[in-house]
Amino acid sequence: MNLILLHTEADGTLSKLSLETLAATIALGAPFSVGIVGENTASAADSIATCGAGKFLTITGPEFGQARYATDAAAAEALIRAVGPDLVTTPATSRWNRVLPGVAHRIGGKVDSHVTGLVMADGKPQATRWFYRQRMEAVFSRSTRPWLLALEGGIAAAWTGAAGTANAEAVSLTVPVSRTSVIGFEAPAADQQTIRPDADLLFVTGAGWTKKQSDGLVKTAEAETLILDFLRLSRSSLGSTKSLVDLGGEGVAVLPFLSHMNQVGQTGSTPRHAKGLSTCCHGEEPHTVGWRFIGERRAISLDANCGWSRGKADILYVADAFAVMEKVNVLLGR
């Protein structure tokens, strides 16, 4: 028996990643149950009522509307104990990633995060994940059960199917005492939000945008306009190199809309997008490991010998990104 552990979103629905996790686990071919945690769980359970789960179990209440270690860990633990599964899969959301290792410890199981592949091999589940920050990939299994796995996006297409009546069973749980309360979120204003995980295109800016150009001038203001116009016109997600975001911390006037949250690479993020366009970036390995899950890749750099030229991009345009992006924006604006 496997258990798929999900949580609802703020609006009571299940995320796309949850539906992908559902599909990836169904594909293993073993009987499974679904556990859902959230402030309201009924409509989420009904939305996947026809997925073939043996049982739907829920833990519901206002305390579970917030992502908090003590309550989420207790909920996951209770659902796992109620089912007694071999395998537990969860979407690799910040919420499950926060608690899953601790839960594994509590129930005497083992855990793997950032799983990018899950198949049956010789009748046993086998997982794939990257080590050394996307520098090498391993395929492995574990003998301990339950085995808890947090699945990244892209393993399976999101489950689709008819809604129905899930007849979910509520699992009772004494809400653990927590000294933590979630008081809110901080996000840039909607029109200034540059990180868009669902965008088709990742647009990466490198330190070159702030460097002295061929005419001897630093053109940060111009860079800012070009980048923001492009983001607005293309609805792409903004990534950056470490060098560019670090400038902010050193008190140099830089692009104010960039923070470490935008950093892609070894010590940044590893986003998933169908396409990526790099500009004014040298394509060094600590940066490009963050491109592991970017499909088609193009780069614009003045340096024909930069890292992108060495098998890291499909096309490297050796050109001035200021000139090219200005024209790109004109064309996109038409």
Added chain:
Amino acid sequence: MNIIVCGSLVPDPLQTLEPITGPTGPALKNEMMLPSWLDPWAGHALYEASNLAAKNPGSKVYLVSLGPKAKLQQVMMTVAQKVPFELIALDGSAGGFTDAAETAAAIAEAISAIPGLDLNNTLIFGGWESASRGAGATMQIVGERLGITDQFEGVDSLEIQADGSLKIMERVEGGKHQISVCTAPPAVLGWATGNLPEPRNNPQVGMANMRGIMPSLQKAKPSPVTTGDIAFASVSLPSQTRTTQVVKDVPPDQIAAELVAWIRG
């Protein structure tokens, strides 16, 4: 207040890594020869810890590091120059293929063994992921083993408020931060980047640190962490290098047109 930072070493990100099969499972070719660094996110945790300690007189920063003793010594030569701390060294593998649960068990035991430590006056810091295993699992298990269920991951800021409560910002999906308040220590914080630049080298701090670091390394407890129950079927380098088409001497208009067609396509 005590701030205990868990952090070890990782290979220099500019080195080419190659997996090999060692006697106990996968390992890196020439692992002991590779130049190492303080694991970056654990490094941010250390700098944040030091900054917090400086603002709260009487605080003490510990660095608990599990790694091969000889390599730890090399890395500590550099780290010691940055901020004051007391090292608790554990001698064992810092490799990425070891099981986080075993690493966590060794670290939790070392923390519990700190003489006279009052956990209720202690924050446990680490990186939210290592740059080796990259799992983001060790800190939570350390917390569980110490009985701490106020835990935060992907932390970018911690503020101790006037009433002693902790205001914490954690990274969540979509470029947002979740803001939580925890009434008091203990708490576990897995740090992302935080807000501080790498401190400059300070030779005085270095000298003071080294007085404690050498004895700590000498008495580093052997902590044989292994790959546990993991059976590796394969470990490989990404084979896919692309054939890069380098486009030169083409006017910006033409490149722009090509890019727009590609973006829209």
